[in-house]
Amino acid sequence: MKTKIVLFYVLFLFGISRANDLTGTITDAQTGAPLPGVHISIAGTKYGAASEPDGSFTIKNLTPGEYLINIHLIGYKKGSRKITLSEPGEATLNIALSEAPWELDKxxxxxxxxxxxxxxxxxxxxxxxxxxxxxxxxxxxxxxxxxxxxxxxxxxxxxxxxxxxxxxxxxxxxxxxxxxxxxxxxxxxxxxxxxxxxxxxxxxxxxxxxxxxxxxxxxxxxNIITSKPTQSQSLESSIEYGSFKTFDPEFQFEAKRSKIGLTFSGKHEESAGFDLDKSTPHTNGLEATKRYNLNTKISFSPKESFYNDLSLGYMHERKQWIESEWFEPLQKTFIYDDYEWNNRYDIATSHKYVASPKTEIEATLHGSYYDHQWSKYTRANIEDDSSLTTDFITEASFQANHAISKKLILTSGADISSAGLKSTQIVGTRRKVSFGDLYLQTEYIPFKDFTVLPGIRWERHQTYGNHINPSLNLKWSPSERFTLRGTASRGFRAPSIKELYFIFDHSAAGYIVYGGGGVLNPEKSNNYSLTSEINYGRRGLHRLTFFRNDLSNLIDFNLVEFTPTYWRGVYKYQNIVKARTQGLEWESKVKVCTGWDLSFSYMFLLAKNLTDHTVLINRPRNTAKFSNTFYVPSWNAGLTFWGTYHDHKLWTSEGDTPDRVSKIYAPKWIVLNLNLYKRVFNHVEGYFRVENLANSVNATYGYWPPRSYTVGLRLNLFNGAGSGQSNKIDQ
Missing domain, CATH: 2.170.130.10 (TonB-dependent receptor, plug domain)
Structure with missing residues (x-):
């Protein structure tokens, strides 16, 4: 027995003696100053550390072998470094991090x-x-x-x-x-x-x-761009709970082995909703909601020049709220419980082939199916009204990019689509339309720092025939710090199946709405913008844009007549509106100092209905937004404070007010928010968020949610080795 104990002790000491300690210092590549709070982790293990105020770090008890060291600090380039530990003792790794440019390298x-x-x-x-x-x-x-x-x-x-x-x-x-x-x-x-x-x-x-x-x-x-698998194996998750019984857990799993990669994510969202005015019988606020999202992407690259992706998505949603209706003939208010169910199913494949350094070909297929159900019940639990709508689309596209020379790149493609709608609220209950197109775009650089990008698209629509949509984009960069961009383009929107064939008979409430049928024409637009941009690398970015959008043939439902049955009116979708929106946008992003980023934006908007010479409703003339992000590396903590200001806006025009003369304006609205977060250990982060700090709410104009509090936790459960295409770190 003693022999076994002595042998175990010797083996234990031998194991300890074979261990390695990894030490080092993290500094700023430009100034040489030490960087505290840098996250250093070893891929595929639980080992990691955060750098001290003097930039130093230590990771103890590493066995001999090869390791991938990942380094991350907000505001600096992420990177990784492979090391080999062979002899027992202490190994040193000193790293200099370079600041990341302000968003322009994406x-x-x-x-x-x-x-x-x-x-x-x-x-x-x-x-x-x-x-x-x-x-x-x-x-x-x-x-x-x-x-x-x-x-x-x-x-x-x-x-x-x-x-x-x-x-x-x-x-x-x-x-x-x-x-x-x-x-x-x-x-x-x-x-x-x-x-x-x-x-x-x-x-x-x-x-x-x-x-x-x-x-x-x-x-x-x-365009919402989803993640592609880049890690050999990782799992991240978060969970939060807040006001109105909000409960939101989610996760994302990522794995990659050689030529095959996988991402799989899911989210559950639940809220009891809120009612801002309990003096009325109906819900003045947010519905009670339950929602689930599941998404996965599988990638396969049999060789470096051939990429394939398969994406699958599913969303389920359930909402509940209380509705009330005033029935004029009986001079009585009726109260109902409303329920809504929504489901979305998506599948898409993408195949990209790099035929040569100058030529790239891509083909995609996409199908989506969306069903919506709404039911309204009396307080006696008797169904009073309901609707069922199914929306679906299939798309196929082909695109080729070819660099004729360093100064000339040609992009061409074709799309063919079929869309349909099945509903109890359209004529014939089921309608389907098909449309296809060809497009061509040329990127030409006639001389240094100047780019010309003309494009044209021919589209053939089953209902509306042929449409041509040209565009012209210009870019001039006389220096690395200054860029000027100009755009002129033409747009259109074909009437939706609903706008064509809709029929919603709500005689109980005294109105009916009809689709416009074949007399509707496509909406059209002419869009112009001019943007000047000044950047200071990582230190700041300023952007000023002048824009103008001329819109014609806009479709809206219009009052046609009153009848005894439809005492609130008979409405029909028609091309009735010509409008213009124009103004300017100003955006500034500044790195005030290390750990403090400030952004501010402002939009001035003039939005007019040119048909009846009135202001478009629900468009504030002045809107300002700001965001302050602070990060203290030595505390491993950060804070984001952001807010929005909306000027007063026209809410109801004179034609829709009871006296048909006065106007109703929504007041100004200011919303301030705060998010605090702190990393504890190497893979855990806690956060606390307060939205609408001043509790600025107004149920009449949809100014919500009220002040809410949320606490949450983010976990990086494991993070595997990279795919081999890691960024090198400046040292």
Whole structure:
């Protein structure tokens, strides 16, 4: 027995003697100053450390072998370094980190359908990164967009839609990885249904994108880019609980082995909702909601020049609220319980082949199915009304990029799509339309620092025939610090199936709405913008944009007549509105000092209905947004303080007020928010968020939510070795 104990002790001492300690110092590559709070982790293990105030770090008890060291500090380039520990003792690794340029080194694809560095793209493109989303605690796309310049997130019967430069959500195209998002049950896509759990970044292109993306892109394009597998194995999760019984857990798993990669993410969102005015019988606020999102992406690259992706997505949503209706003939208010169910199913494949260093070919297939059900019950639990709508689309696209020379790149492609709608509220209950297109874009650099990007798209629509949409983009960069971009483009939007064939007979409430039928014409737009941009590398960025959008043939439902049955009116979709939105945007991002980033944006907007010479409703003339992000490396903690100011806006025009003369304006609105976060240990981060600090609410005008509190936890459960394409660290 003693022999075994002695042998165990000797082996134990031998094991200890074979251990290694990894020490080092992290410094700023430019100044040489030590960097505290840098996260140093060893891929595939539980080992890690944070650098001390003098920049030093120590990781103890490492056995001999090869390791991948990952280093990360906000505001600096991420990187990794492979090391080999062979002899027992102490190993030293000193690293100098370089500051990351302010957003201009990111790769974007939406504006030209070809990869460009953000600083080089001819079309002004704006990016919301994963770090931006985490700084404000955003969990869904609407929350990520809400603090962005030139974008207003509206809360209406359609859900949460994005208005860009005064152009409403039904005329803004929403994409996920370049594929259309469907589900415009009441006019626009509800961005609150789209989880950020698998999102890498959001790209925003303002102004018409019809040359490259066709119908619905009159106001702009919002492309939600999902993550691709880059780690050999990682699992991240978060969970939060807050006011109104909000409960939001989510996760993302990522794995990659040789030629095959996988991402799998999921999110559950639950809220009891809130009622801001309990003196009324109906809900004045947010519905009680339960929502689930599941997404996966499988990538396969049999060789370096051939890439394949398969993406699957599912969303389920259930909402509940209380409705009340005043019935004029009986002089009585009726109260109902309303329920809504939504499901979205998506599948997409992408195949990219790099035929040569000059030629790239890509083919994609996409299918999406969305069903929406709404039911209304009396307090006796008897169904009073209901509707069932099914929306579906299939898309196939082909694109080729060819560099004829260093100065000339040709992009050409074709799309063919089939969309359909099945509903109890359209004539014939089922309708289907097909459309296809050809597009051509040329990127030409006639001389250094000047780029010309003309494009044209021919689209053939089953109902409306042929449409031509040209565009011209110019970019001039006389120096590394200054860039000027100009855009002129034409957009269009084909009437939706609902606008064509809708029939909603709500005689109980005294009104009926008809579709416009074959007499409706496509909406059209002419869009212009001029942007000047000054950047100071990592230290700052200033951008000023003048824009103008001329819109014609806009479709809206119009009052036709009153009848005894429809005492509130008979309405019909018609081309009745000609409008213009114009103004300027100013955006500044400044790195005040190490650990403090400040951004500010302002939009001045003039939005007019040129048909009846009135101001467009729900468009504030002045909007300002700001964000302050502080990070203290020595505390491993940070703070984001951000807010929005909306000027007063026309809420109801004189034609819709009871006296048909006066106007109703919504008051000014200021919202302030705060998010605190602190990293404990190497893979755990806690956070506390307060939204609407001043509790500025007004149920009449949709100014909500009220002040809310949220606590949460983020876990990086394990983080495996990189794919072999890691960034080198300056040393």
């Amino acid at each position: 790769v974007v694809v939406t504006a030209t359908r070809t990869p460009h560095l953000l600083k080089d793209v001819p079309v002004t493109t704006e990016v919301i990164t994963k770090e931006d989303m985490a700084a404000t605690g955003a969990l869904t796309v609407d929350q990520a967009l809400d603090s962005h310049v030139g974008v207003t997130v509206d809360n209406d019967l359609s859900g949460k839609g994005a208005t860009i430069r005064g152009i409403d959500p039904s005329r803004v195209l929403i994409l996920i990885d370049g594929h259309r998002v469907i589900g415009q049950v009441r006019g626009s896509i509800d961005l609150g249904q789209i989880s950020l759990s698998n999102v890498d970044r959001i790209e925003i292109v303002k102004g018409s994108g019809s040359t490259l993306y066709g119908s619905d892109a009159m106001g702009g394009v919002i």
